[in-house]
Amino acid sequence: MPPPSQTEVFDEADLVERAKNGETEAFTELVNRYERKIYRLAKHITQNDEDAEDVLQEAFLKAYSHLADFQGQSKFYTWIVRIAVNESLMKLRKRKSDRTVSMDENIDTGEETVVREIAVWEENPEHQYSQEELRRILEHAVDSLKPAFRTVFLLRDVEELSTEETAEAMNISVPAVKSRLLRARLQLREKLTRQFRRKGDDVFAYL
Amino acid sequence: MLTCKEFLNELNGYLDQTVDKELRENLERHVTECPNCFVIVDTTKKTLQVYKGLEPQVIPPEVHNRLMVALHKKMAAEAARKRSG
Numbered sequence: 001m002p003p004p005s006q007t008e009v010f011d012e013a014d015l016v017e018r019a020k021n022g023e024t025e026a027f028t029e030l031v032n033r034y035e036r037k038i039y040r041l042a043k044h045i046t047q048n049d050e051d052a053e054d055v056l057q058e059a060f061l062k063a064y065s066h067l068a069d070f071q072g073q074s075k076f077y078t079w080i081v082r083i084a085v086n087e088s089l090m091k092l093r094k095r096k097s098d099r100t101v102s103m104d105e106n107i108d109t110g111e112e113t114v115v116r117e118i119a120v121w122e123e124n125p126e127h128q129y130s131q132e133e134l135r136r137i138l139e140h141a142v143d144s145l146k147p148a149f150r151t152v153f154l155l156r157d158v159e160e161l162s163t164e165e166t167a168e169a170m171n172i173s174v175p176a177v178k179s180r181l182l183r184a185r186l187q188l189r190e191k192l193t194r195q196f197r198r199k200g201d202d203v204f205a206y207l
Numbered sequence: 208m209l210t211c212k213e214f215l216n217e218l219n220g221y222l223d224q225t226v227d228k229e230l231r232e233n234l235e236r237h238v239t240e241c242p243n244c245f246v247i248v249d250t251t252k253k254t255l256q257v258y259k260g261l262e263p264q265v266i267p268p269e270v271h272n273r274l275m276v277a278l279h280k281k282m283a284a285e286a287a288r289k290r291s292g
């Protein structure tokens with residue numbers, strides 16, 4: 001067994017610098033560090049395993065070829081996310097030509113922010129399910145959002161990019177990010193409430 | 208007093224604590240006086256919590272392996288390109 005990789009103690013900027021200087025191991029370490037997140041992101045946006053794998057490869061290969069162009073003003077992680085989001089959206093557009101894929105600003109007008117389900121949740125609902133069940137519930141809820149909404153939610157609340165970084169990655173305005181995030185959060189809250197509401201409050205159930 | 212609709216429009220600023228002091232106090236007052244918005248705030252916070260706690264699943268080994276193969280090919284090709292000038 002080889003000893004644990006020493007590169008883990010290096011921070012991102014060090015790894016990028018070393019990768020730029022031709023150290024392929026440093027770039028491989030960056031890939032190892034972020035591949036799970038990038039794959040998850042691509043899978044949720046494209047909702048297709050094959051596309052997600054293509055995105056994963058294209059994103060890291062592109063990043064490798066264009067490493068010299070990477071300025072280091074933003075984080076490498078934000079940069080790779082941006083590439084992956086672009087690739088994912090292209091895949092999505094190729095597969096579906098319907099309006100639901102639209103990333104343009106028109107999606108932000110109309111459609112009120114409606115709140116229908118108001119119910120208290122069980123205490124720590126996440127403890128009532130196995131990890132697998134919980135994962136299935138949460139992923140299913142995200143996947144049922146429109147692409148424009150779920151992408152914003154994933155970038156802001158799961159990958160924890162800033163509003164500005166999200167706007168940049170999706171090539172939309174900051175106000176668009178804000179309004180989509182609000183609706184994404186409220187829609188998810190609504191979906192999860194159906195799952196996690198406190199039993200005994202069923203007098204409020206309408207389904 | 209803010210209406211519920213006005214409150215909801217500022218919900219993200221309230222949750223992410225990006226609103227100024229005056230608005231924040233107005234929003235806080237609304238939450239203490241409006242049981243519905245209190246529940247919405249609470250369950251939206253919990254929604255964000257459960258998602259933040261969700262670790263990415265392990266990538267399938269074959270997906271990881273194919274990525275590594277593609278990457279090594281790319282690295283070899285770039286190295287050859289640099290050597291040849």
Ligand SMILES: [Zn+2]
Pocket residue numbers: 210211212214237241243244245
């Ligand atoms: Zn209210």
